[in-house]
Amino acid sequence: MRKISWIFALLLIVSCKKEKVDYVTLKGTIKTPNLEKITIGNRTYSKEIIIQKDGTFSDTLKVTDGIHLISNGKDRTTLYLKNGYNLNLKFKGEKFSEGVSFEGVGSETNTFLDNKRSFYLSEMGNPKTYFELEKEAYEAKVIEAKTTLQDLRDKAINLDSVIRSMDSRNDKSFFNYIAANYETNHKNLVRFAKGKKSPVFKNYENFKGGTTSLSDLKGKYVYIDVWATWCAPCKAEIPYLKDLEKEFHGKNIEFVSISVDKSNAHENWEKMVKTKNLKGIQLYADNNFDSDFIVEYGINSIPRFILIDPEGNIIDSNADRPSNPKLKELLIELGI
Structure with a gap:
């Protein structure tokens, strides 16, 4: 009888053992108005989650452990997801990039990541x-x-x-x-401190025909993007640069993209400008990274952005990227 009781107790313990959860439970509240859905994913996984009219959402996901993006178009932030996590997300502002607070299983790791994101954006x-x-x-x-x-x-x-x-x-x-x-x-x-005279470029080939020099743009602010067709980080900035050019189109600023592609990639440059419908002033440097303008600025890695005032003086020799909201803030502050 005692042996039977012991076996029964053992079976009871085993049956009460917590079952391993092989999925993520995700819920939260979003402040972005009129948002209908968000996307959770990485290179190998993607799932859309429906947002209720009150801004709440709830879903389960079976994932491969790792970093995932939670996004609304270009507005996004990162999560670390691991099967077994049960997370409640509360977005701090209308934009995902403003940060998230977390509760539940997995919150400590994700709070740490959000704090690190804030550090590197500061x-x-x-x-x-x-x-x-x-x-x-x-x-x-x-x-x-x-x-x-x-x-x-x-x-x-x-x-x-x-x-x-x-x-x-x-x-x-x-x-x-x-x-x-x-x-x-x-x-x-x-x-190249603020207020010093900028080095100049002269007679760079213009995609639209003829040549362009920095002196041709005197009287306007000039935001220069030094890039190349083979540069992935450069290409990642293109959508943001196009948006910025559209927003400030017709105002007292010119957006100038200078390609430092080698001469044997000239056709690639022309093709990309055309197929990507690149805006602003599209120029081709006369000698790639050995062009005088590039050498004088000491540019050895790209993308590189430079902001010059209407008199040809430097505002910022290593300006913020188009994807950084601080750039738009500066342009507005300058009264452009």
Whole structure:
């Protein structure tokens, strides 16, 4: 009898053991008005989730563990999803990029990711913030940034090990990049400080015919995009640049794209300008990366953006990308 009771108790324990959940439960509240659906996905997975009229949503997803995008068109933010997570998302503003607060299983890892996203969108995540500083202030700023990031890691006690490892590598790459490029970029920022006369380009081939020089644009603000047809990050900025050009079209600013493709890629350049319906002034540098204008600005990586005032003076020799909302804010602030 005692043996039977023991077996019964064992069976009871086994039957009460928590069943492993092989899916993600996702729910939340969105502040974006009139939004009907959002998309969750990565390179191998995509699912649309319907948004109710009150802004709430709820669904289950069977995923491969990893980083996913939650998006509404171009407005997006990242999530780390893992089967077994049960997350409640509360968006902080109407735009996804304004951040999300999380509750439930998986919230600590995702809160950490949102905090890291905020860091890298802030001035402390912008290499130019460090390059502008003199040596002593630069070193102090690096220490401050590393301390801030370490505090975020220390607070995320139960951070997923995959994210912890990936995050450590990313931060190391960020600070290695700053250390390796500080001297050159600091000199360039001093040399090309705001208010100094900009180097000029002369007689660059214009896609629409003839040639164009910087002097032809005197009297207007000039936003220059240095790019190439083979550059993936350059091409990723194209939709944002087109939107910006459309919004400021007819105002006192010219959007100039300068291709540094080699001569044997000239046909590729023409084809891309035509098929992508690229706007603004599309120019072809006279000698790719060895063009005088490119060399004088010390440009050795692209995309690179430069903002010049109507008198040909530098406003920003390493301006924000079109995808960064701060650029539009600056153009409005300038009264364009």
